[in-house]
Amino acid sequence: MSLFFILLLKITPLYINILLGYLSVKILEVKKESIAKLIIYIITPVVVFSSTISVKIDFSLAIMPIFFYLFCSFTAIIVYNIFKKHWSDATSNILAFNAGTGNAGYFGIPLAVLFFEPHIADIYIFVQLAFIFYGNTTGFYITAKSNFTVRESLIKVFRLPVVYAFILGLLCNLFGVKIPEELFVYTSQFKGVYGILGMMILGMGLVGLKKSEDLDKKFIFLNFFFKYVYWPGMVILFIYIDKTIIHFINDEDIYKVMFLFSIVPIANNGVTLAIINGIKPEKATFTVLLSTIFSIVYIPIMIVLYGGF
Template sequence: MSVFLTTSGQIIAPIVVLIGIGAILHRAFRLDMNTLSKLILYFFVPAIAFVKIYEAKLSFALLLQVIGFLLLQFVLLLILTEGISRLFRFSKGFSASFSNSVVLTNNGNIGIPVNDLAFRHDPLAMSIQIVVVVFEILVTFTFGLLKASAATKGLLGSIRHFFRLPVLYAIILGLLCNLLQLSVPDFLWVPAKQAANGMLAIALVSIGAQIASVALKKNTWLVVASSFLRLIVSPIVAYGVITLLGLDGITAQALFIASAIPTSRNSAALALEYNNEPEFAAQAVLVSTLLSTITLTLCISLAGSLFP
């Protein structure tokens, strides 16, 4: 019970509060959603991508293990969501948002504090979590962006659009600075760090604003299905992949917990940017975040006993 209360009170509750503030602000002032989307995609996301990649400190062996797990889990979840989309004949736009709501996770803003709490500041566990965050950033703004934009721009148009986004160059710059151990001047590092720290608030407020403008009952069963896949099926898939790869200890525990993190707020931002069922995407983020107060607690409890 104490773990449940701590996780809910210290991690999930503040996130829900920010979403609620966004909803209240939008009701009161009718926020410009297009401006919010541009601000997130072209400023805050490149900042957090650069900062997280630059700060990552990992051994090569650990990197290979974690990336192997993440790639295999990603492929299995993608096959599952694509199969469901074909079975129910979703439109291209809805298929893009549905897949992104399952395969893209909020392992930065939620996963990092969850990891810190569950493993009590263990440096190995946090190093694993940083790899997960970097992988999520790369997947979000390669696969996730191409999937979202292809529904409206077509594949060639979405590829051209991708190469115009600053996040790509932020990732490359972060990797180069990290690998070459280059020092970033304070006049650049301080604003980048401040922008990265502000990502959580602006992203969740924008999600709240999206939610305030739609009826929560729309596409209810699909929102529930998305949350079920993200919060229940994903950890089950993760358990199978961890067993297959022979991972154990803290590595296995950290990856298992990371697999249960709720839907990424970036999936909602991409849906809004490309008008791919933004109401569904916003609801998927909200519902999965709320339900994760229960499922995350269960996964944290199970991790130690499953992977001693």
Template sequence: MSAFKSLYFTLLPYLCFIPVGYILSKNKIIPKAYINKPLLFLFLPILVIDKVLEANVSNIAILAVISFSLSFLMLGPAVFVHRKLESHLNINILKSSYAYFNVAFFGIPVVTALFGEEGITVLICIYIGSALYGNILGYIQVAKSRFTTREAVREVFKVPFIYAISLAVILKVFQVEPPEILGSITSVLSVVVSVAGMTIIGMSLTTIKFRSVSWKYYARILGVRVLAAILIVSGLLCLEYILIDGLNSEDRQVMALISLFPIAVNLAVFASFLRSWEEEAALLILFSTVMSLVLVPAGAMLLQYLTEQGVL
């Protein structure tokens, strides 16, 4: 039960900003663009550069590839669900909801609560692969819900992540040390981004008629998402163990927990920026976050037990 208490106390301040965002939007106090544009064009690029410079190269080579592969392979279950359940959701929004994992905004407070500061380094490596997928291929998927494929590809070049990751890689290759002040700035930005992300979710909920929402339908969609993610992550970790065996127990535990993480706030940020399927994106994120608040600590306790038994 300590895992549950620690996680809830850590996340509670951030989750409180969902109703704050709802109130701000409902009463038309602050336009959504005032929040999502700084996130896309300033805060996220700075965090990306800092995280790449901090990450261990050997761990990036393994964990980033696994997390990128997880997002890519989740497209299969999304297509399957869209066909079998005759989903009314736009197929590109559904694909992104399956492929996006909230590694940064949800992951940072969760990993800190469950593993301490040591787990942040592992999470950074996972974040790079997840962000590479989400901000390039994933952004194209969301953009295709409104634009043609050619127009969607053009839209990607409006997202600063491409330029931020390119700059970060160049700095990493030349072993450029970030200034000390950057660490202080990004520690504050991590909190700001998490708060802003939760606020955007709340702002996107104002037009949803909750009484008409088919909760059973969304539960089935997200239930399949969780099961598919668990199976894919398990397969990828087994493959890594057989072929490379370069990860330690904590690395594997953090990576395994990613499968239980909610849909990334990026989906709401991008949908809001593109003005496409905003309410559905917010609803999926909200529902998956509620599920993760139960599944993540339960998964953490199971992984801890397996580690004590020498399985991991």
């Protein structure tokens, strides 16, 4: 079976979850605001803590979340400052958030399991914490900034439990504290819940979408440019420089992880944060949906061009 059809088969459940999310709001009248809060304040902290405490950390691995967190934050801040006056509403805030990240968790983790050996997939999951941390610190601040003052936005960031879950998990890891096996099985189940609810929230955001109002071609184009041109271009440039000049990472497995991060679709966390911060989510949802569909073709092509995993 070709790579394209393998990928299509593997990601079919993700699209089913989008449909279920839409139906849960449309038919069952589930409150998407409650699901968004559940993801940010309960599910994500448990996933971050259990992953951080479990992985074996060495220098090359430890530097990657720092690299991606700084890169995500730098990109978001630059994009926000460039485009903050291009829209009268909070569209520039969502654009900046999206430019700084990708769907590394809900979409990327299944892809990592599909393409990589288990130990490389574990590396992916650990490094992916940088994207979660970005989304709950710099990214949260940028989206909150549209409705709140700097002080209020910073207070909201430091109230997020994921910040403290990461710190606690890292300290436990460094001091050799482990989760008991019985509890580890329990916390591991949250990763599945994280993926399912994360894609369902995308479908929930589709309810109320109106094409005439939410089809912002400029917004869509810029999102696609930063995700599908800027991100892979910058990552490939870094890999080339590291291979030929600085030899800072010099690890083919980590290169593969970095490249996969650069080609995942636009993050649907922007939809979640738009809901949490009272920003109209429909425009962001429509763009994420287009990106997710586009990735069915884009991802196999990019992997072939890279030389395969």
